[in-house]
Amino acid sequence: MMIDFLKMHGLGNDFVIVDGRTQPIRFSAAQARAISDRRKGIGYDQLIVIEPPVDPAADIFMRILNPDGSEAGACGNATRCVASLVAGDLGRDHLTIQTISGLLACSIRADGLVTVDMGPARLDWQAIPLAHASDTAHVDLAEGPLADPVCVNMGNPHAVFFVDDAEAVDLPRFGPLLETHPIFPNRANIEVAHVTGPAAVRMRVWERGAGITQACGSGACAVGVAAIRRGLVQGRRVTVTLDGGDLIIEWLENGHVLMTGPVARSFRGTLGPELLGVPA
The missing domain is CATH 3.10.310.10 (Diaminopimelate Epimerase; Chain A, domain 1)
Known part of the structure; x- marks a missing residue:
């Protein structure tokens, strides 16, 4: 199996982002650890999977995995990165991202900065x-x-x-x-x-x-x-x-x-x- 990814960062807080909107993608803890290795893998602070939303009020669901394979409830810098990416796909400057902790409203400013309502x-x-x-x-x-x-x-x-x-x-x-x-x-x-x-x-x-x-x-x-x-x-x-x-x-x-x-x-x-x- 081959999975395409995009590497992004917010102020050096870096992420491997994969798009699972059209085909489900699940990573085991061992896979997450292997990908996170900065010498033998890709390296990241968090591994992000973009998924279809569960809540109809959201545009996408964002799953967040830590380098040890555990799942995180929030990541503000990753939310900004994903918001910028998905907003470009949708041709919009406002969108809502769902995480396991809730819904996050995001907006893309004219200067390229991203604002997230973290709740x-x-x-x-x-x-x-x-x-x-x-x-x-x-x-x-x-x-x-x-x-x-x-x-x-x-x-x-x-x-x-x-x-x-x-x-x-x-x-x-x-x-x-x-x-x-x-x-x-x-x-x-x-x-x-x-x-x-x-x-x-x-x-x-x-x-x-x-x-x-x-x-x-x-x-x-x-x-x-x-x-x-x-x-x-x-x-x-x-x-x-x-x-x-x-x-x-x-x-x-x-x-x-x-x-x-x-x-x-x-x-x-x-x-x-x-x-x-x-x-x-």
């Missing part, structure tokens, strides 16, 4: 979810120099730690420890951040199931919401700087979070039996 920021401890009741603005959790996170669910769970200098944090060491902490029954994405201006934040991310990535759209949304909840920035619009560049995050009064940023196409290719024929 409401869920802040209740059960929605994160956490293992026990907690004030999600100040969670009793610490590991090394990281403590007192803000927890937010943006379709997937996030824990945001504010520090003096995000660059100085040993994220490869503390990221996996916090991702798998017992307080997170579904594991969590871990962000470290510091404020750089009245409406600006610098962040780095350890993604659940993927490790350190150049950018994480849902993570940037979580950081923006967390900074606003803590009163660390002015207003409800924040520029979040990631390793790969900037995203504009706006937390609306109705609770929804808008994320705006660029997308780029890298190359096309074909997945062959060398990667698809791996043992399960």
Whole structure:
């Protein structure tokens, strides 16, 4: 079997995207891991399958697989990439993408930037979810120099730690420890951040199931919401700087979070039996 793919990225957060709208495509965890290998496979932060929508209000369904083969509920940068791709196919500048976490309204701006309504920021401890009741603005959790996170669910769970200098944090060491902490029954994405201006934040991310990535759209949304909840920035619009560049995050009064940023196409290719024929 041969499967065509497109490689895209949003601020360096990169994706292998396959189109399963006309023919069903399913990847095993072993196949996902083989394709994700940056030396022996293609390499990606997430593997994306575009499928027919289940909800009639959506234009397509987007399935998101992590490099370890697990399925993710949200990926903001991938949503922007897929929105740009499918909008071009449909000849429209607005569309709705369905994920396992819900419906995401997307719009393509005249300057090529893509805005995604990531839905409401869920802040209740059960929605994160956490293992026990907690004030999600100040969670009793610490590991090394990281403590007192803000927890937010943006379709997937996030824990945001504010520090003096995000660059100085040993994220490869503390990221996996916090991702798998017992307080997170579904594991969590871990962000470290510091404020750089009245409406600006610098962040780095350890993604659940993927490790350190150049950018994480849902993570940037979580950081923006967390900074606003803590009163660390002015207003409800924040520029979040990631390793790969900037995203504009706006937390609306109705609770929804808008994320705006660029997308780029890298190359096309074909997945062959060398990667698809791996043992399960």
